[in-house]
Amino acid sequence: MEALGQVRFGTDGIRGIAGEFPLDPLTVLTIGRAIGLWLHQQTRGRQSPPKVLVGRDTRKSGHMLLHMLAGGLLAEGVNVYDLGVMTTPGVAFCTRRQQADLGIVISASHNPYEQNGIKLFGADGFKLDDAKEEAIEALIAAADPQPPTSELGRFEVDHPLNAVQYVEHLTAGQDARLDNLRIVLDCANGAASYLAVEAFRAAGGKHLILMNADPDGANINVRAGSEHVRRDRAALLQAIRANQADLGIAFDGDADRVVFVTPGGMLIDGDHTLGILALELQKADKLRGSTVVATDMSNRGLEDFLAARGIILNRSKVGDRYVMERLREGGFTLGGEQAGHVIILDDDHTAGDGIYVALLMAFIAARNKADHAPSLHELASSIPRYPQVIASAHLNGRTDLAQVEGLAELQRETLALFEGKGRVNLRFSGTEPNLLRAMVEGGPGTSMAQVVDRALALCHRVAQATNTPQPRIDLVDCATGEPIEQQD
Numbered sequence: 276m277e278a279l280g281q282v283r284f285g286t287d288g289i290r291g292i293a294g295e296f297p298l299d300p301l302t303v304l305t306i307g308r309a310i311g312l313w314l315h316q317q318t319r320g321r322q323s324p325p326k327v328l329v330g331r332d333t334r335k336s337g338h339m340l341l342h343m344l345a346g347g348l349l350a351e352g353v354n355v356y357d358l359g360v361m362t363t364p365g366v367a368f369c370t371r372r373q374q375a376d377l378g379i380v381i382s383a384s385h386n387p388y389e390q391n392g393i394k395l396f397g398a399d400g401f402k403l404d405d406a407k408e409e410a411i412e413a414l415i416a417a418a419d420p421q422p423p424t425s426e427l428g429r430f431e432v433d434h435p436l437n438a439v440q441y442v443e444h445l446t447a448g449q450d451a452r453l454d455n456l457r458i459v460l461d462c463a464n465g466a467a468s469y470l471a472v473e474a475f476r477a478a479g480g481k482h483l484i485l486m487n488a489d490p491d492g493a494n495i496n497v498r499a500g501s502e503h504v505r506r507d508r509a510a511l512l513q514a515i516r517a518n519q520a521d522l523g524i525a526f527d528g529d530a531d532r533v534v535f536v537t538p539g540g541m542l543i544d545g546d547h548t549l550g551i552l553a554l555e556l557q558k559a560d561k562l563r564g565s566t567v568v569a570t571d572m573s574n575r576g577l578e579d580f581l582a583a584r585g586i587i588l589n590r591s592k593v594g595d596r597y598v599m600e601r602l603r604e605g606g607f608t609l610g611g612e613q614a615g616h617v618i619i620l621d622d623d624h625t626a627g628d629g630i631y632v633a634l635l636m637a638f639i640a641a642r643n644k645a646d647h648a649p650s651l652h653e654l655a656s657s658i659p660r661y662p663q664v665i666a667s668a669h670l671n672g673r674t675d676l677a678q679v680e681g682l683a684e685l686q687r688e689t690l691a692l693f694e695g696k697g698r699v700n701l702r703f704s705g706t707e708p709n710l711l712r713a714m715v716e717g718g719p720g721t722s723m724a725q726v727v728d729r730a731l732a733l734c735h736r737v738a739q740a741t742n743t744p745q746p747r748i749d750l751v752d753c754a755t756g757e758p759i760e761q762q763d
Contacts, residue, residue: 282415284408286594286705288394293336300343307347309414325353330361331381332466332529335492340381349428357432362466362530364628365441371400385502385527388495400625445474451638452479457520462488463500465528484518501527501534505756526629532615533629537652542756545615546577547655568601568610571700576659660754662723663716667749668734670709670741679740689729
């Protein structure tokens, strides 16, 4: 076997175009072998072979990746159990429940169906830390040319019971019912297409209207799901109003993200969800440390809203793994990202779970409707949002942002323009190649036009450094989720 190019774990696993490096068949086979070797190192001295569970979303490339990955694992004497189509948090749950040594998710989450990915969960149900991923990277890079010497592993398909147990887990301990709500579920033609429906029915949801719940292998996230709804909620809103529904819920491809749309047309994103759930947990005395963890992308309006209620906002780097690290370090309960990845960390949940969070929000909506209390729309409207945009610049390459000439000065000028009350966050995406994300947020007295102007200026400065003369820059208003048209 020839040495391979460099394979790296990003913020959410190994990502790429299915069929191309690093997700070409040969490389995936080698990744499987490397994971198998690493597992043997971790379980050295144990009599039984390592046990791995593998779940995937609905992309047609998932089958190829599953079998190539499993082939490498089996060659190294690892037993592989196929969970079939399963959400990312579902794989985390099953890994703990079955006392497996590793859980593997084959998914590119909210990304286009041509892409796919491989992410790993430890026996404790948490994503592997950087040190463990680096150890696996080293084994991949070694690409040992020797044939496998261990006894071959066993491959089994055992997903039906796991799906039932996962749905029971999602609804366990809940007294509330959803009988009085009409709900539209946008399942992104992904892993939620079956599981979310079953979970909501188990929770008493009698009036469910399904959208994008018929996956064909190529329609995952295509004008569907949470990321699409954040940009354009027209179709979901139309379904809500046509069916006189109380709430619209949209998941992403692997159902670890969720956003909501109200009959009034309001987008309830991760920031709103964190604010609403923080108050619920605070009332129940379950908000440990009176703290919520959010990333640098979350709007400062959320921070001010929580502070007024005695709750601290603790910020982490962008990425749910960093939110989880901060939650575990501080012993906190609630954290998440503006994009809809919300984590409730307790003895039963070790990963952000869009279906679980959606159920909790729906229970609040059902209770408040019965009690004539504020609706989710009213609760979310009480959380202020300062002018904030995310500019996504498609560049010809990457560069060290710290070395871009004039960029630091431009950032300082931007903050000075916002009288020190704004924020700027520049980073390259951890899941999409050569994509620069610029988050620019103003203060209470800043106009949206000023924020847009500064976001574009920052992107163009980086574009010059990457030899991208006319970059495509997509702008989104973070408060509404809607795209911002650029003036010629």
